[in-house]
Amino acid sequence: MTSQNALIHSARNPGMPLDLDWVMGAHVNKSAVERRVESLPKRRTVKKEWQAAWLLRAVTCIDLTTLAGDDTPGRVKRLCAKAKQPVRADMLSRMGLDGEKVAVGAVCVYPNRVHDAVEALRGSSIPVASVATGFPAGQTPLPQRIGEIEQAVEAGAREIDVVIARNYVLTGDWKSMYDELKQFRSACGDAHMKTILGTGDLGTLKQVYQASLVAMMAGSDFIKTSTGKESVNATLEFSLVMTRAIRDYLERFGYKVGFKPAGGISSAKQAMAWQSLMKEELGDEWLMPDLFRIGASSLLTDIERQLYHYITGHYAAKHHMPMG
C-alpha cells in the first residue's frame, strides 16, 4: 500500500470511480474512537479572547436552520435577518471587530421555503441551503427525490443537503448508493451537494466510515452527519469517523471535502469541541465555512451569551439576545 499522498487540488471534489475494495477493507474500532473523543475536548480548550474569537468563527460556520412543519415566510424572514446580523453590532465593536463581516454560513430550509429565504437574503452573500431527496427519511421514489433537487436549485438554493437512502448502507448495496448520489450530484449542477448520512440510522461506525467514502466518491462537497430527525444526531464519535474518512479521501485523491455535523449541537462548549476535532483531525482550513458548517438552530443564542460574558464579565440573559 502506498504511503504517498495525492497532489492537493483546489477545485471542487468531482467524485471518483467507486472503489469497493477500499470500502470493504475499512476498519473502525469503536472503543478506540470513543477514547479519542473522550479525551480530545479535555486536551484542547480555548479561553478568554481565544474563546471569543473561536466562537465568532463558529458563528460564521453555522447553517442557521429551520426545518419544521410550522415554518412560514415570516418565520424564514426573521431567521434570515438573524443570519445577516448574528451578533449584535455593539458587541462586535467591543471585540474590536468593527466593520468585520460576521454572518452565518448559510440558511437552511425545506424546498418550499427556499424562495422566501432567497428573497430575504438578497443583497447578502449568504447562501440558501435546501434539504432535498425526501428529507429526512429518503424513502420517496427516486424521480421525486431528484425533482426536489432540481426545484430547489431552480428556486435559488446554492447548496443542497441531500439524504442518502439508508437502506443501501444497511444492506451493503454500495453500488446503488453510489449511483443514486451520482444522479443527485448531477442534478445539483453548480449547487454544492451536502450529503446527509443519517448516522443515527446506521448500524456501526464502520458503516459510517464506508458510507462517507462512497458519498465522497460520488462527488459530495460536504458530508453531513444527520438530519436532526434521527433519535441520535451529531455525536463526536460519528464526526471523528467522518473526518478521518475526509482525511483519507484527501490523501488518496487530493480533494478537500467539507464536514457538517447537525442536530443536537446547542451549546458553545459543544461547538468548541467540534472545532478542536476539526483542527486536530483535519487542519485549520476545516475551521472555515468553506469546509465546515454546523447545522443548528439554538446554538447561536448560547454563543451570543458567552460572547456577552467575555465582553462584560457578566452572565447574559437569553432575552437580551435578538431572536432569530
Add this chain to the structure above:
Amino acid sequence: MSTLLEIFKSMEYGPAPEAPDAVKAWLDEHGRKFGLFINNEWVMPKGAKFYPSVNPSNGELLAETTQAGQKEVDAAVGAARSAFGTWSKTPGVARARYLYAIARNIQKHHRLLAVLESMDNGKPIRESRDIDVPLLARHFYYYAGWAQLMETELRDYQPVGVVGQIIPWNFPLLMLAWKIAPAIAMGNTVILKPASYTRLSALLFAEIVAEAGLPAGVVNVITGSSKAGSMIVTHPDVDKIAFTGSTDVGRILRQQTAGSGKKLSLELGGKSPFVVFDDADLDGAVEGVVDAIWFNQGQVCCAGSRLIVQENVAAKFIQKLKARMEKMRVGDPLDKCIDMGAIVDQSQWDTIDGWVKTGIAEGGECYQPNIPLPENGLFYKPTLITGLDPAAATVQEEIFGPVLVSLTFRTPSEAIELANNTRYGLAASVWSDNINLALDVASKIKAGSVWVNCTNLFDGAAGFGGYRESGFGREGGKEGLFEYVRPIWMERPRPEFTVDSKWGEHTPTFPSQPTTGRANGHSLPPIDRTPKMYIGGKQVRPDGAYTTTILGAKGKIVGQVGDGNRKDIREAVEAAHKAHLSKPGWAMRHGFNRSQILYFIAENLDARNAEFVKRIVEMTGRTQKSAGAEVDAAVERLFSYAAWADKYGGTVQETTLRGITVAVNEPMGVIGIACPDEMPLLGFVSLMAPAIARGNTVVMIPSQKYPLSAMDFYQVLDTSDVPGGVVNIVTGDRDHLVKTLVQHEDVDSVWYFGSAEGSYHVENESAANMKRTWVGYGLPRDWMDREQGEGHEFLHESTQVKNIWVPTGE
C-alpha cells in the same frame, strides 16, 4: 499578544492555564517547609537537612522537605508498629469505613491534589485531574470493599505487619494509592517514602488522610534520600517492602531483604511492545501510540515504547503517526490545552536526550515534529526512532521518556517473538480487528497487562505487575491483596543464619562405609541399581559420573543416587523448556488433560504404596505407620491438584472498562524446586503437583538426605503418561544444584525448602535476573497438614497473573 481579530483569522490556540493559587496558599500555610508525617503529626527533626522541591516546568522552588535519618525512620517504624496492634484488630467493617472516608476526602480535594501533582511532577493537568486523582480515589473505594469483606472472604489470612513502601516520581499519587490502599485494607500499617523529586503530593495526601480521621500511625509519610529508603528496607521491624521503580534499584532491594523473611513485591521497568496488525483501525492505533508513549511524557513504566507494526502497513502507519505528532502540543503542565508537560528533572532530561543520540548513532532515523517548545523548563519533543534493529540498545533498554522506537514484522508468530524479545514483561498492547488473532497474541505475549485495541488502562479492580525482570507481585484487584497478607498459621519468619561465602560449592562424592548391615554373603544380594537422573522423560546417567551413597537410619546402605552437577541442571532446564515447545506444550494442554495425568500418577503411586512405605522406613527409620500416612497423604495431594488443574484459571475483573477484563493465572514457565528433607515423598509431591497442575514444567531437586523416594517416583511418572520433560529430577548436593538453578537465566522461578542460609542465598542470587522465588527460611512446615501443605499458597506460587483488557462494541 494576538488580537481577537487576528485569532479569528488564524484560529490559533492560546494559553488556558489552571490557577495555582490554592496550591500556593497551602504551601505558604506550611511556610514552604515540610517535616515528616508520623503519627498523624508533623515532625520537624532538630537540625534537619532539607531538599528542594522544584517545579520542572519553570524551575520555581515550591518548597523544601526534610531528609529523614535513622532516628526518624525508627520513629516512623515505631509509630507504625504501635498502631499495628490496634489497626490489625480493628474489624474489617471499621477499616472499610476509614478507607471509604479517605476516598471521599480525596474527591473533596480533587483539584488541589491534581494541581499540586502537576506543579511538582510536570505532568499535564489533564492527566492529573482526569486520570491520576480519579484513580487514586478509585483504589481506596475498591480496597474499602476488600476491608469490608476480609473476614469472610479471606478468613485464612492475616495482615503482614508493618509495611515499608517506596514509590517513584512518575505517578506520585497513583503509586501511593496502589501501595497504601490494599495494605491498610488488610490491616497493615505503613511507612511511605515518596521519591525525592516529587514529595509534595504525598505530604498533602497525609493531611487528607488525617482529616479523614484515620487513626495515628496507620499511615506515616517520611521523606528522604535513598539512604532513608535503605533504612526502611533493612529495618528489622519492617515486615514487608513494596517498591515501584527501576529494575536496578529493585535488584538492590532484593539483595537487601534476602533471607530476612520480609515479604517483597517489586514493580519495575519495562519496554512494552505495541503491536499493530494490518487489520487494525490504524487511526485508532495512532491515538493508542499517543496514549502509550506520550502519556506522562513517556515516563511510564508500562509505556508502549516498542512499536511493532506489520510490514505491509508500516509505511502508512508511520506516515499517519508523524502527521499526528505534528499536532502534539508541549507546554506548561497547568495549561489545559497541551498533550505533554515537563520532564521531571534535568538528569532525566539528559538521560532521554542521551538515548536519542544513541539511537541515532545506532543507525536509527529520528523524527521530531516541527512544534514549538517553551523557551525555559525541561521540555522534550515527542520522538520517534525508526529503522533500528532488535539488537540496538535503544530497542532493548528502557528510556523512560517520550521516545518511541519502531520495528516491523511479517507474521503473527514473528510479532509475538519480537514482542517477547526483551528481558522485561510489564505490559503490551495489541491492535487488530480480528478477535481470534488479537486474543491469541494477547495470550502469548509474556506480560502482566495486555491491552487489546487500547493501552495504558488502569483500574482498582485489575492487578498490575510484571513478568520477568519487570518484577513480581501484583497491585490492584484481588490478586493485589496477597502481597499484604500471610496465611493465618504462619508467623513472620525471622530466620537466623550466618552467611558462608562457600555456599553451594560442592566436592563430588565417593563411596560411603556403611556402619551396619553389610551383606554377610549368606543370602542372595539384591540386584544392583545404577543411579540415574530423570531428564526429558528418560533415565540418564549423571554427567559427572559421580555417585552418592545413601545410608539409612541405621547406617545401612539403602541405595545410591547420581551426584548431579551444573550440566545435569542445564540439561534438565533444557528438557523442561522443550516440554513447553512440543505440541501441545504442557502449558497449552487443557486443565482436564493435566488433571487426568495427575490422577493417573496418584493411581500408580497408590498401586506401589507398600514399596514406597518400605523405602521411607528404610531411609528415615520412621515407623511403618508414619511412613504409610505419608504415602497416603501424597496420593491425596495428587488428587487435590488433579482437582485444581482445571479450577484456577482466573477471573473476570469488574473494572470500569466497557468490555471484558480477564485475569488469567498463567504458569510461571520453568520452576526449579529444592525439596525439604522432612517428608521425602510428600514434600516432593506437595511441590511438584501444584506446579505441574498449573502448567509449569519443573526441575526437582529431591531431599538431599532422603532422595530415593523421588528416584522411585520417576518410575511412577514413566507409567502415568507424563510427557517427557514436564518433571525432571536431579539428585545431588541440594545447595550446589539450586545455586545453578537460581543463577540460570532461563528459569522463571525457584522454590527452596532447605536451610535459612540457603534461603538467603536463593533470594540474593535471584536478583541477577529478578526471578521470582519462594523459600522456606529453614522453618518447619507441617506437610501432612492440608492448610500448610497444600492449597492457595501453592497455586499462587505456581502462577502469575496476566490481565487482558478487551474493550467491546462495534
